[in-house]
Amino acid sequence: IIGILAAIAIPAYQDYTARAQVSEAVNLSGGLKATVIDIWTNKGSLASADSGTLGLPTATAVTGKYVAQVAVADGLITATMRSTGVASGIGGKTISLSPITTAGSVKWTCKAGTITAKYIPSSCR
Numbered sequence: 001i002i003g004i005l006a007a008i009a010i011p012a013y014q015d016y017t018a019r020a021q022v023s024e025a026v027n028l029s030g031g032l033k034a035t036v037i038d039i040w041t042n043k044g045s046l047a048s049a050d051s052g053t054l055g056l057p058t059a060t061a062v063t064g065k066y067v068a069q070v071a072v073a074d075g076l077i078t079a080t081m082r083s084t085g086v087a088s089g090i091g092g093k094t095i096s097l098s099p100i101t102t103a104g105s106v107k108w109t110c111k112a113g114t115i116t117a118k119y120i121p122s123s124c125r
Contacts, residue, residue, distance in 0.1 A: 014087060014088070015118055015119065017087050018086075018087035018088075018089050018090050018119045019118075019119055019120070019121050019122075020121075021066040021081070021086050021087055021090060022066075022081070022090060022095060022115060022119050022120065022121055022124075023121040023123070024064045024065065024066050024067055025064070025066070025067045025070070025079035025081060025095050026079070026095065026097070026110070026121055026123065026124050028062055028063075028064050028067055028070050028079060029070055029077045029078075029079045029095070029096075029097045030097070031062070032056065032057075032062070032070065032072060032077050033077070033097065033099075033108060035054075035055050035056055036049050036056070036072065036075050036077065036099060036106075037099075037106050038055070039054050039055070039056075039075070040075065040099070040101060040106060046074050046075030046099060046101070047074055049072055049074060049075040050072055050073055050074065051071045051072045051073070056072050059071035059072075065085075066081060066082055066085070066086045067079050067080070067081060067082065068080045068081060068082045068083070068092075075098075075099045076096055076097075076098055076099070077096060077097040077098075078094050078095070078096040078113065079094065079095050079096070080092065080093075080094050081093050081094070081095075081115075087119075089115075089116055089119055090115055090116075090119055093113065093114040093115040093116075094113035094114050094115065095110065095111070095112060095113045095115050095120070095124070096110070096111040096113050097109070097110060097111075098110075098111050110124035110125070
């Protein structure tokens, strides 16, 4: 009985740990949304919303315990997980926040990038 419970609980816990680590990437990416929206509001376009320009930090300036960098390219915010020190399914993988502009507003959607769907936090599904 203990063996069966362990066979179920250990993978579930590992998936939970990976989702928690990916949550850091989503949170760090979320911190750049306001600046990207400000650029879109002032410029009317996201074409120049890139890391290191127009008030956006360089990609390597935004890091975390599990996140290697958060880059912005044409408004698309992409977080790259560290290669080591993270759960085994997410090392070096990416997740993105994509802006969808409409008349007078910006809506954000999550894109899994190279991260497997089961590691995407529920707030980003």
